[in-house]
Amino acid sequence: MNSEYVVRLDGEPMRFEADVDPEQIGVKAARLAELAREGIRVPEGFVVTAAAYREFVHDAGLDPTIAQEIRRFRAGRDPVVAAAEIRSAFRDASMPAVVIDEILGAYQELGGDGTEVAVRCSPVTSADDVQDEFFLHLTTGDDVLAACRRCFASLYSTVAVGNREAEGIDHLKVVMPVTVQRMVRADLGGSGTARSENTFVRVRASWGLGEGADADQYSVHPGARPMIVRHRGAKVIKTVYAERRGTRTVPTTPAERAALVLTDEELQELAQWSVVADKHFRRPTTLDWAKDGRSGELCVVEVRPGAAPAVTISARGQSVLEPSAARHW
Missing domain, CATH: 3.30.470.20 (ATP-grasp fold, B domain)
Structure with missing residues (x-):
């Protein structure tokens, strides 16, 4: 499965129809995808793209919450509290049905419920490459969806917010792709x-x-x-x-x-x-x-x-x- 919201990540070059675009799948995943094309074995899986993140944020109406908490932080609010409020809003938000369907469809291609996978962040910028979220030996589609939402939310860890502030990066323009791969034991x-x-x-x-x-x-x-x-x-x-x-x-x-x-x-x-x-x-x-x-x-x-x-x-x-x-x- 290759689509706007999900791109395969494995060693089958003929099934790699999408471009290896770090802006869409993150730097870590892009490097693995490029080596998979060279015939090097990487764990089978897929990437939930930056477009999926944007669709989630737009559909859940999270931009106003992000902007408000960033303003409060700049006005003197404790950055730990401001970042936690944003992450809480992410975790409470519902994911769009079209994104859910594509993630679950890609997970089904791996084997579906009962198939052990690892879910982790694939940051696009170095400012967001901090102590990222990762989840190991997940075995249900519901667990995969929850982990993806937590990875999206990790874009607003206290350290990541501070890094972007220091580098002058617009918080409303950042994205967080997510990799889902079969567990390597x-x-x-x-x-x-x-x-x-x-x-x-x-x-x-x-x-x-x-x-x-x-x-x-x-x-x-x-x-x-x-x-x-x-x-x-x-x-x-x-x-x-x-x-x-x-x-x-x-x-x-x-x-x-x-x-x-x-x-x-x-x-x-x-x-x-x-x-x-x-x-x-x-x-x-x-x-x-x-x-x-x-x-x-x-x-x-x-x-x-x-x-x-x-x-x-x-x-x-x-x-x-x-x-x-x-x-x-």
Whole structure:
């Protein structure tokens, strides 16, 4: 399904009829869509477009509420209170029937009720790329609709409002696309990053979600005769899913600590993807990837420009990441 309000986001290029427009689907989703067109595997799903956001705001008559609360904020009202009033109005508003139908139709294409999906924001501007809303392992159409409405509302977090004020951005002209993708059960498998460094690709891998400081590290030299250098990290803990938006940290098993997260074949696939991404975007990129513990498939879940921080191996089973930042999906 490709329409004004919903655009598919997966690795089937023939079904990608709409242009990859960051103004409509957000920067994060646009990067994934471009790599999907290059044959790189991304989680199957769809994007609720900027046009859907605008239709929702217009149909619910939210513009006057937004304008009023922004005026009150500029007149001295507590920004936390002003932003909360706007978000409350978003959450209480009804979504237009045409937008509901298209979102539910796209979710039905993924399998409908019982199909586990993740819903998250896909900001268009850097001012709105803050601690965005995300919802994990949702399994009903009603849950997906509610999560989309919450993502729309997140455009008016206190930080996002403050960022736009500082940059002189018109609050009534901003939009928030939303991605809905089949869940990648990285908590049952693994996740990490891949990035090119001159003639080789650096891959980091941990069990579960995010990337720990004691991850496995690999150097992969792609080509007709690939060469792989492996360093097994300690991997003493891992992050797994908890509630709909939560995660928790648990100890790894002795078997997980002793094993490498990735096979040689998987490393070669990630290295090839990294090379393709750098060539496509014409700049160094970092791929955030996840391995589904049920299907065993690797997917790229986010694309970030620029190189990741350097990693220094200090001792066997230990490493230092400068600085350290776990990334969850």
